[in-house]
Amino acid sequence: MSSPVLQGFTKSLAMTVVSEIGDRTFCIAAILAMRHPRKSVLFGCLSSVIVTTILSALVGWAAPSLISKEWAHYITTFLFFGFGLWSLWEAYNEDDDDNDELKHVEKQLNADTKAKTGKAKSDGKKGEDEDFKKQKRAFLNCFFSPVFLQAFSVTFFGEWGDKSQLATISLAADEDALAVILGGITAQTLCTVAAVIGGKSLASRISERLVTLLSGILFLAFGVLSLLSPVD
Template sequence: MGLSLIEGFTKSLAMTVLSEIGDKTFFAAAILAMRHPRNLVLSGCLTALIVMTILSASLGWAAPNLISRRWSHHLTTVLFFGFGLWSLWEGFTEEGEAEELKEVEAKLNADWKAETGSKKGDSKVRDDLKKHQRPFLTQFFSPVFLKAFSITFFGEWGDKSQIATIGLASDENPFGVVLGGIVGQAFCTTAAVLGGKSLASQISEKMVALSSGVLFIIFGLLSFLSVTGGES
């Protein structure tokens, strides 16, 4: 099995871009950037994604130490095939409408209305109270940064791309996987923040799902062939 830095980097980069484009966190970053300073949204979302990538790759790196590398490799192969078929099924069965965009937008709109509504009436008194009752972290970080970070971090937790990163790091060079993941996340998040909702709404979810499905199937075949080639 290849453990080269370049191979891990290229696989992780391709997987991250196809997994994150059109994802819920991508839409969330685009919508948040329309309502808050872009630099805070970008830094919050990107920090969460970098932390998630490092955590996922660390779990993947530790997996062969918990179970045999042979079994972790077989599990990774099954995951790639499973995610590939899952993505292809989503691509063929969905209409291509931006359902995730609508879902994320509705949720953020509800949060936005709640925030703006809470600011009406006795604003000066409430601001004074908030300064005293403000959580510890917000003394050092902007609330916008924390909101972007939390939405992105918990949105990615347990997502297909996170599990795929764990599997990829158990089978490839973990440093290459982390580097490729970070570069891919930076590209997608920057595109979402700068492009805004207009870019997000023009993305074909069907094409993204089909492309990621084909990519996962290719990864699964390469993983499978590396085992059969090593055994022959």
């Protein structure tokens, strides 16, 4: 690996790990793995985070063609400092006695499950739109298991607009996009495998405050490096 590629890979790997450990998508994978076959959950969550990582990096890669490289560099530096301060503020205000993110995700998944069960029981007359939705689900189920589809969709929408995704876009705008993709996918794979294997017990033992604090420090460090590095 050349120096710029190694730099982009390392930054992406470190940034994604500290952003995803104990985060929303981590908790989703952990809880789903407790309820469904691990293989389907793993493939569903992994497929989703790989897609979002690639899409995010592509957006960042395209940014310098819309604005100048110099402006992209300054915006990236500003965002790193912003994410760092944001994370430190979250760490300062977090209550480390209980895992709020894990409880929130579990509560939401339970609500979704109850809603789907209630919908199935009150099938009734829903008209042509409902028939179309059923046919669409049946078509997807021919290729993917319901567990895979649930893991993919919940993880995808949970990741979209997340701090780690925005940071990936910023990083790809200033570093080698392919290196950022490889680093992000590697980190996402490690985090997802840990969540699926470790399950809910691992997620509940992770200190959210410590991880958020490390995330803030890392973002600030990236901001300083970006500020000191010349624009290519």
